[in-house]
Amino acid sequence: MESNNAEHTKIVEALNSRFASSIKEMGEPYGELTISVDSSNIKNIIAFLASEEMGFSYLTDLCGMHYDTTDELGVVYHIHNLYTNTRIRLKTRMPKAKPEIDSMVSLFRSANWQERETYDFYGIIFKGHPDLRRILNMDEMDYFPMRKEYALEDGTRTDKNDTMFGR
Amino acid sequence: MIESINDKISGENYNTINLGPTHPATHGIFQNVLTMDGEKIIRAESTVGYIHRAFEKIAERRPYNQITPLTDRLNYCSAPINNMGWEMTVEKLLGVQTPKRVDYMRVIIMELARIADHVICNSILAVDCGALTGFTYIFQQREKIYEIFEGICGARLTTNIGRIGGFERDFSDKTWKQIKDFLVDFPKAFREYEALVNRNRIFMDRTIGTGPMSPELALNYGFTGPNLRATGLDYDVRVMNPYSSYQDFDFTIPVGKQGDSYDRYMVRSAEMWNSISIIQQAMDKMPEGPYHADVPEFYLPPKEDVYTKMEALIYHFKIVMGESKVPIGEVYHSVEGANGELGFYLVSDGGRTPYRLHFRRPCFITYQAYAKMIEGSVLSDAIITMSSLNVIAGELDA
Helix, strand or coil: CCCCCHHHHHHHHHHHHHHHHHEEEEECHHHCEEEEEEHHHHHHHHHHHHCCCCCCCEEEEEEEEEECCCCEEEEEEEEEECCCCEEEEEEEEEECCCCEEECCCCCCCCHHHHHHHHHHHHCCEEECCCCCCCCCCCCCCCCCCCCCCCCCCCCCCCCCCCCCCCC | CHHHHHHHCCCCCCEEEEECCCCCCCCCCCEEEEEEECCEEEEEEEECCCCCCCHHHHHCCCCHHHCHHHHHCCCHHHHHHHHHHHHHHHHHHHCCCCCHHHHHHHHHHHHHHHHHHHHHHHHHHHHHCCCHHHHHHHHHHHHHHHHHHHHHHCCCCCCCCCECCECCCCCCHHHHHHHHHHHHHHHHHHHHHHHHHCCCHHHHHHHCCCCCCCHHHHHHCCCCHHHHHCCCCCCCHHHHCCCCCHHHCCCCCCCCCCCCHHHHHHHHHHHHHHHHHHHHHHHHHCCCCCCECCCCCCCCCCHHHHHHCHHHHHHHHHHHHCCCCCCEEEEEEEEEECCEEEEEEEEEECCCCCCEEEEECHHHHHHCCHHHHHCCCEHHHHHHHHHHHCCCHHHHHC
């Protein structure tokens, strides 16, 4: 990947030299460095980026995704180097049948509730999480509501059938 | 849940109490199950989600302009910052360049909202310490800010202010006068308030050393905003990643030293003075020009054009029915909310609604440290700590 941003080039080179086999795709949409990586190696990659050498010591955001075209689930990480003011977006995908990924709680305490929220809404299992329970929804809930198969409105309703505008 | 805690700490005669969900000393619906040894908190466990409204799910069914009212209800104490953060996110996705006048007008509104939010936090903190008088002095000024919002958009608390691309109309002469008056009146009232509270012996005794936080731990817990700056780190999105022309203004980032409740209070106080200065600078340098960007696909045309011009009618119809074209892509945009970095991660698949919209809500991330912060302190300090963190239930639960 070619980049005009010197920091981005440095990060891409460092990642390519260590994790070339885990990196699927790189890009800079809207100037934001975005890297798609293999979900099985995500912990090593983030641990490397969070080390003193790379300085990405701040987890800005962690959220789930459901890619319904391929029926995959995903986790998106935004990490931030506060010294050089560089942000990276790391994207992972995993099959919906086996949505498992390593927990980041040992690296970032802020991942704790964010992973619980992602589990709550997408059913992604974070391996090594100390307390993986639902957080915003009630404990008795038996489905993961942010997945695309759950329409916002009750699917059994027949009084609303406006096909023209996609409702 | 209560039993599980008792099981873990057995053999001692501890009491378990519920602080919340509805408790007069917590501002909003927060539940904390506390295991107490007399006055001392041995263990705390937070439960959140009482006012969860599934905004991220609702947003996946709404056209972009209809998502602005959802953002109102995140941090409802400073709704305009959320509104404009969202509008800027969409503008970033669309690649829209807003005119300077729009940026400056937005800065004025966002800084007014920041003052309103900090006024609430700081004055209620004093109330929780037993000082009601300061609150009665300063809360009138918050009312003045809401009157300004009302003049601009018709609403006071859940504002839905501005549009994708700018503002629906220019500020009226009355609004400009209200803002000018506010810049004269607020410093007077605020100076009076600070004289009452800042060096008050009781207030200092209650807040200094209460709920302290180290910078390393604060970063690890994902703190941002005044809570992070109180620990001594000068991270401010307005300076790090300037949006809405914040680079044009001259202001400082106040930082604290110990990261305790008093530092958080003082950082917010200093930020309010900075906000006043930013608004003054924006008023002085206010450029002439249009009050909205040229985005016909998203910005409603004037009504008289809709009745007389074909093109305007088409755009009006497309916007109202939510059929405007949106590019495929993903953006993350963040603004400095009143209590931290408020981020919007937006994924568009080219459809009429977002494919995925995630709010990075500073309260949600900050609040997970709360249980750890109060363990080992006394119950009355736990109230002060929560108050000084400025946790807003709407943002916590989304």
